[in-house]
Amino acid sequence: MENSRETEIRQQIDAYIKGQLSEEEIQALWNEFAKNPELLDVLEVEVNVKELIEREALNSKPDSGSATITKLPSYTWHVAAAAVFVIIALVQIFRIETPTQIDQFVINQIGPDQVETSDGVRAKDMRITTADSLLNLGFEAIVSGNEDRALELFDEVINRFDEEPYGSKAFLNKGIILYNESNYEEAISAFREAAERVEDSRMILEKAYWYMGNALVNVGELEEAQKAVFEAYQLDGMFRKPAFRLLKKLSDDLGSSDYEGFDAQQLE
Secondary structure (H helix, E strand, O other), rough: OOHOOOOOOOHHHHHOOOOOHHHHHHHHHHHHHHHOHHHHHHHHHHHHHHHHHHHHHHHOOOOOOOOOOOOOOOHHHHHHHHHHHHHHHHHHHHHHOOOOHHHHOOOOOOHHOOOOHHHHHHHOOOOOHHHHHHHHHHHHHHHOOOOHHHHHHHHHHHHHHHOOOOOHHHHHHHHHHHHHOOOHHHHHHHHHHHHHHOOHHHHHHHHHHHHHHHHHHOOOOHHHHHHHHHHHHHHHOOOOHHHHHHHHHHHHHHHHOOOOOOOHHHOO
16 A cells, blocks of 8 residues: 555656646645655655766667657756755655744733732722822823823832732732833742732732733743743643643743643643
């Protein structure tokens, strides 16, 4: 069966060199090379043999009694040679996995829906404190495009209300603004403060580690990024799937082994 298939491929290669394949047949041939790169050897042999035959034909001088040798025009072989290089180049593209840049796994901008506001807006029996009001005003400033004002409001929460859950929320929100402004170093500090302060909110903790990991990637601290993203991954929340993918990429780039407990089905 394999010999029959190889014979068919040889025939297709021969037909391709002679310009007898349609576009669909050429695409199918390229697909065969992609699936079985060893067939490139067959292609090269075919071309080399034909070039050898032509060279011998050109060098020989048949006498009057010899049969006439019919050969293809010389330009045909130039086209054939060019075709070989094209196929080889395409096969290499198929064989070598396209390099995936790490920035494809990293967040560009963090949306305003990730900003933490007052818990009171979701619970009627909770009173709205001054700190809550400041957080809500900060959110409103972000939505309005006034990030500088939002930073002032969150700093006021940090300075005046050094207690939970206000501190972790304010630091997280501050980190989000700084991240979106590409001020990754200060964003990292803010996210770290949020992670260290938070007491009973897995959501804030997960956001803090996930965004911190992304910021660390942006400043080139890949090993620290790996640690932070793994913390987010372990919390098994809304960022588990993107955290898994980023961790796999970081492991590949750092040449380190995968963390234990990875769930391969997260990519499905």
